[in-house]
Amino acid sequence: MIEIRNVWKRFDDNVILENISATVKEGEFVTLVGASGCGKSTFLRMLLGTDSPSQGSILLDGKAIPSEPDSGRGVVFQQYSVFPHLTVLENVVIARAFERSKLGFLWGAAKKAAREEAAELLNIVGLSHMLHRYPDELSGGMRQRLAIAQALILKPRILLLDEPFGALDPGIRADMHELVLNLWRKHKLTVFMVTHDLKEGFHLGTRLWVFDKLRVDPQAPNAYGAGITYDLPVGACEPELLEEIDGSLSANKQAEEI
Amino acid sequence: MKRLINVRPSRVWRFGLALLPFAVILLLYISASDARLAENPQDKLLPSFTQMGDAIQRLAFEPSKRSGDYLFWQDTLSSLRRLGIGMAIAASLGMLFGLLTGALPVVNASFAPLLTVVSLVPPMALLPVLFIVFGLGEVSKVALIAIGITPFIARDIQKRSLEIPREQLVKAQTLGANSWQIIVRVLIPQLLPRLIDAVRLSLGSAWLFLIAAEAIASTDGLGYRVFLVRRYLSMDVILPYVAWIALLAFIIDYALAKFSAVAFPWHAQQEGKS
Numbered sequence: 001m002i003e004i005r006n007v008w009k010r011f012d013d014n015v016i017l018e019n020i021s022a023t024v025k026e027g028e029f030v031t032l033v034g035a036s037g038c039g040k041s042t043f044l045r046m047l048l049g050t051d052s053p054s055q056g057s058i059l060l061d062g063k064a065i066p067s068e069p070d071s072g073r074g075v076v077f078q079q080y081s082v083f084p085h086l087t088v089l090e091n092v093v094i095a096r097a098f099e100r101s102k103l104g105f106l107w108g109a110a111k112k113a114a115r116e117e118a119a120e121l122l123n124i125v126g127l128s129h130m131l132h133r134y135p136d137e138l139s140g141g142m143r144q145r146l147a148i149a150q151a152l153i154l155k156p157r158i159l160l161l162d163e164p165f166g167a168l169d170p171g172i173r174a175d176m177h178e179l180v181l182n183l184w185r186k187h188k189l190t191v192f193m194v195t196h197d198l199k200e201g202f203h204l205g206t207r208l209w210v211f212d213k214l215r216v217d218p219q220a221p222n223a224y225g226a227g228i229t230y231d232l233p234v235g236a237c238e239p240e241l242l243e244e245i246d247g248s249l250s251a252n253k254q255a256e257e258i
Numbered sequence: 259m260k261r262l263i264n265v266r267p268s269r270v271w272r273f274g275l276a277l278l279p280f281a282v283i284l285l286l287y288i289s290a291s292d293a294r295l296a297e298n299p300q301d302k303l304l305p306s307f308t309q310m311g312d313a314i315q316r317l318a319f320e321p322s323k324r325s326g327d328y329l330f331w332q333d334t335l336s337s338l339r340r341l342g343i344g345m346a347i348a349a350s351l352g353m354l355f356g357l358l359t360g361a362l363p364v365v366n367a368s369f370a371p372l373l374t375v376v377s378l379v380p381p382m383a384l385l386p387v388l389f390i391v392f393g394l395g396e397v398s399k400v401a402l403i404a405i406g407i408t409p410f411i412a413r414d415i416q417k418r419s420l421e422i423p424r425e426q427l428v429k430a431q432t433l434g435a436n437s438w439q440i441i442v443r444v445l446i447p448q449l450l451p452r453l454i455d456a457v458r459l460s461l462g463s464a465w466l467f468l469i470a471a472e473a474i475a476s477t478d479g480l481g482y483r484v485f486l487v488r489r490y491l492s493m494d495v496i497l498p499y500v501a502w503i504a505l506l507a508f509i510i511d512y513a514l515a516k517f518s519a520v521a522f523p524w525h526a527q528q529e530g531k532s
Contacts, residue, residue, distance in 0.1 A: 050428055071434035080423035083430075085447045085524050094443060095433040104439035134524040147429075154433060 001026040001190060002047075002065075002158075007056035008225070009042055015225035016042055018214065020056070022228060026157075029184055029191040029205030031234070033198050038226045040194045040211045041162055047192060048075055048160050071099070074151030078163045081147035082135045088146055089131040092118035095153045118153060125149045125179060141172040145179065152183060159184075161193040165200070177204055201234075208232045305494035313494040317483075329483065333499075337480040338506070340396065341468050344403025345457060348464075351408045353453050356415025361445055362437075370416070377409030381467060389475060399471040406467045407460045414456040419445055451525035454518045458511050465507060 002024040009017040016039040024030060032040040045051035046058060049069045058065045069075070082091050096114035097106045106114055122128055125145040135143055144164055151159060161180070165173045181204065184191050195201055201208045210230040217223045267275055291304040305313075318330035355373060358365045385402055392398040422445065430440045472481030480503055487495045519526050 048428070048432070069428050069431035071432060073432055075429060075432045077425045077429070080425035081429050083426060083444060083448075084528060085522070097443070098430070098433050098435040098439050102438075104435070104443045134527060136524060136527040150429070151432065156432070 001061060003059040003062075005057050005059065007043075007046070007053040007058060009039065009046070009051075010054045010225075014222040017053075018225035018227050020227055022209070022231065024190065024192075024207075026190055027188055028207055029181075029189075029234075030193070030207045030209060031201035031205045032192065032194045032209050032211060033196065033201040034211030034226065036196060038211045038213070040226075043211070044160055044162055044192060044194050047158070048073060071095075071154045072156050073158045073160060074154070074156035075160045076144065076147045076151050076162070076164045078166045079143075082143060082150060084135050087132050087134055088122065088127055088138070089115060089118055091135070091146055092121060092150050092153050095150060099154060118149075121149045121153055122146075124183075139172075141168050141176065144168065144176060148179065148183065152187065155187065157190060159189045159191045161191065163194055163196065166196070173200075180204070203234075205234055208234050302491040302493055305497070309494040310498045313492070314498050317495065329478075333478055333480045333483050334502070334506070336478045337468060337472065340399050340472075340479070341403065341464055344400045344468070345407065345461070345464055347400070347404040348407035348411055348460070349453060349457055351404070352411025352456070353415055353449070355408070355412035357419060357441065357445060357449060359412070360416040360419025361441055366416075373409060373412055373416070377413055381406030382470060385471065385474070394475040399468065399476070402467045402471045403464050407464055410460050410463070411453070411456045414459075415449055415453060418452040419449055422448055451518050451522040454514050458514050461507060461511060465503065469503075 004020055004022045004024075007017060007020045008015070020043070032043065034040045042051060046053055047065065049065065049067050052067055060066075066072075075081070083094065086094060093106070093111075093114045094104075096110075096117070097104055100106060100110060100114075119128065119131060122131060125148060127142060127145055127149065130138060130142060135146065138146065147164070164180075165176050168176065177200070180191070180193075183189070184205075191205065193204065201210075208230065209228045210232075211226045212229040213224055214227045214229065215224045287304070288307070291306050294301045294304050295306060314330065318328060321327065322329050355369065359370050359373065360366070381402060384405060385398075388398040388401050388405070392401055426444060427440060430444050435443070468479075469481030469484070472479040473485040476482040480499055484496050484499050
């Protein structure tokens with residue numbers, strides 16, 4: 001479904017991403033891990049359409065991926081994903097309002113139907129007792145549940161998650177993993193998730209991409225960008241491999257710091 | 259003994275401590291006024307509270323001998339009308355310019371520099387221009403307030419709309435929103451409480467412009483009256499008028515704050531957190 005062809009990303013002289021090529025099939029759950037600043041979030045932004053490759057192309061169903069965010073690609077950021085001025089329920093209803101009315105407001109029966117649909121979805125993510133609260137009254141975990149519900153109401157084909165659980169406690173994180181896996185299976189989504197937690201990558205999804213520099217020039221650390229150093233099917237690898245990847249990531253990081 | 263920075267007064271103490279400076283100023287005034295009046299009963303500089311009460315009684319509750327109007331209320335009404343119309347125009351224009359320059363990079367490119375330059379022009383220096391263009395009537399006074407306040411509000415709203423996290427705008431786009439829907443459903447609702455904040459902050463300058471315009475060319479208004487009776491050294495009118503202006507300003511500010519808290523409960527929560 002998605003084809004990535006020799007994608008490069010440069011900012012001035014700094015090469016961020018270097019010659020990335022990959023193919024992702026419908027329904028895959030790809031986890032992107034790597035050291036901070038290695039370009040995995042940049043890559044996600046290219047899939048989202050808020051950033052574009054300096055060279056190369058990303059194809060969706062054989063056509064260039066739209067260079068502007070649209071309702072085919074849902075997104076959850078680490079924070080600021082929800083609208084603070086709307087209640088939990090309205091935060092989800094607003095997606096239908098955008099879709100079904102030119103002005104952005106729903107009335108009467110359409111509004112009622114959208115509210116019922118939203119309430120149902122919020123029930124699935126476990127927020128049915130918070131429908132009329134504002135996001136600032138919610139805990140971090142609840143806010144991310146809301147952001148996920150909001151991203152899913154329009155049933156996008158692709159769901160992009162940018163370190164969605166980075167700010168959460170480990171216990172809550174486990175709950176959220178469960179939720180995301182369930183929703184992924186149920187809605188047959190194609191998911192890309194960025195995380196800096198390698199274990200999360202091994203636990204979730206079907207495929208793991210490790211972003212790291214293939215070459216390092218100690219005199220010019222920014223001369224080479226990151227590529228996909230490992231592309232692994234999840235569940236089929238040994239714990240030693242995890243340690244090895246972990247080791248190589250930190251080794252490169254150290255080399256850069258020196 | 260706790261460190262001084264950790265000593266917090268209880269509620270009762272806080273209330274008492276808040277009243278204390280007012281009481282001290284009042285006492286100082288009364289004793290100074292008494293001393294001067296004891297020396298010379300005709301003294302006009304520090305009138306007693308009875309004299310001020312008489313002056314206000316005369317202006318507020320007896321019709322003027324010349325026109326039959328109740329001058330105090332007439333002045334208040336005229337001034338509040340000018341202030342209200344001027345602020346309404348400034349708030350609407352400021353919101354419009356601020357929103358468009360904040361939300362649309364194309365508009366920003368052509369209008370933001372202009373806005374910066376315009377906001378650097380001292381509005382008081384434009385007053386003669388306004389008098390020449392609009393005459394000495396109501397329009398020039400309202401225009402002074404509007405021209406003086408609009409750039410401030412516009413720049414504030416522009417800054418605030420740029421402060422709204424980009425993630426929210428991207429999120430709205432992934433929910434299929436077009437530019438209009440994002441402006442109407444995401445930006446404007448979040449900017450309205452900020453507009454009220456900006457109006458509250460600029461009310462002080464608005465009063466300044468109002469009183470200056472009234473002092474120069476007017477036939478009624480609080481500022482007009484204060485400057486008129488200055489000729490007769492009528493401190494017994496000036497002081498109560500100044501106190502009344504301060505009270506009006508306080509009431510307007512308080513009402514706006516209350517309105518914001520009731521109409522935008524989520525905004526109060528955000529403010530509490532940050």
